[in-house]
Amino acid sequence: MTDEKKKTKSETKTNPYSVIADNSFSERPLARQELVDRIVNDPRMHDHKEGFFSCIQCGICTSGCPAARFTEYSPREIARRALEGDPTLLTDDTLWYCFSCYTCQARCPRGNSVACINQILRSIQVEQGYGIKHVEMFSAWGEQFYDKGMGGTPGVFFADIAEAFGPKWAEFIANRDEIRDELGLGGMYPSEQAVSEMQMIMDETGFRDRLVSIGAWGGKDPKKK
Numbered sequence: 001m002t003d004e005k006k007k008t009k010s011e012t013k014t015n016p017y018s019v020i021a022d023n024s025f026s027e028r029p030l031a032r033q034e035l036v037d038r039i040v041n042d043p044r045m046h047d048h049k050e051g052f053f054s055c056i057q058c059g060i061c062t063s064g065c066p067a068a069r070f071t072e073y074s075p076r077e078i079a080r081r082a083l084e085g086d087p088t089l090l091t092d093d094t095l096w097y098c099f100s101c102y103t104c105q106a107r108c109p110r111g112n113s114v115a116c117i118n119q120i121l122r123s124i125q126v127e128q129g130y131g132i133k134h135v136e137m138f139s140a141w142g143e144q145f146y147d148k149g150m151g152g153t154p155g156v157f158f159a160d161i162a163e164a165f166g167p168k169w170a171e172f173i174a175n176r177d178e179i180r181d182e183l184g185l186g187g188m189y190p191s192e193q194a195v196s197e198m199q200m201i202m203d204e205t206g207f208r209d210r211l212v213s214i215g216a217w218g219g220k221d222p223k224k225k
């Protein structure tokens, strides 16, 4: 008698629960797991890891989200897709509607933070090049911050802002340094030494490289002139 014939009827019967029992339905493809790992291991998710994995899809985040009120964007959907490691998040423009107000984080009953998830996903989008179109217009602010040690209104925006704010604002900006002198306030920007120390931090942390990658200084590294 062959081994096959020795098997009892119950042994050869297919176990109806085998699919569930081997748990294969819940395994993610590797690429998806990498995205999940990247999100939860980011320092911004330090206090939200458990919340990330225990999202109950209640939708409270979406109900209070100002961006969701006016656009097709949904933080509840982002929480679900991030948990699934959905790679289409890396080419999804809707997550740029979020403006980091943190209402979702404050209201989430599980301690999740779609605000942080979005920031991480956006960083990855920029890193991969796809998201550059969403941040390149801000590179002038970054340039000014790097060059002068503080943010402000870069010159390239003066014309538009002057038109919006009117001639009084333009006059104030034109005479700002004199006004500050009269008031005894001194210069507006940090000292050269302070700027140089800040630049050292920005160089070491990769901030300057990141600015160049999104088009600051015309895409040419100022330290490699």
Ligand code: SF4
Pocket: 054, 055, 056, 057, 058, 059, 060, 061, 062, 075, 076, 079, 107, 108, 109, 110, 111, 112, 113, 114
């Ligand atoms: S509020 Fe929290 S638990 Fe509810 S859907 Fe949003 S992220 Fe998930």
Ligand code: SF4
Pocket: 061, 064, 065, 066, 067, 068, 075, 097, 098, 099, 100, 101, 102, 103, 104, 105, 114, 115
């Ligand atoms: S942080 Fe973003 S996702 Fe969260 S409520 Fe505010 S706009 Fe919506």
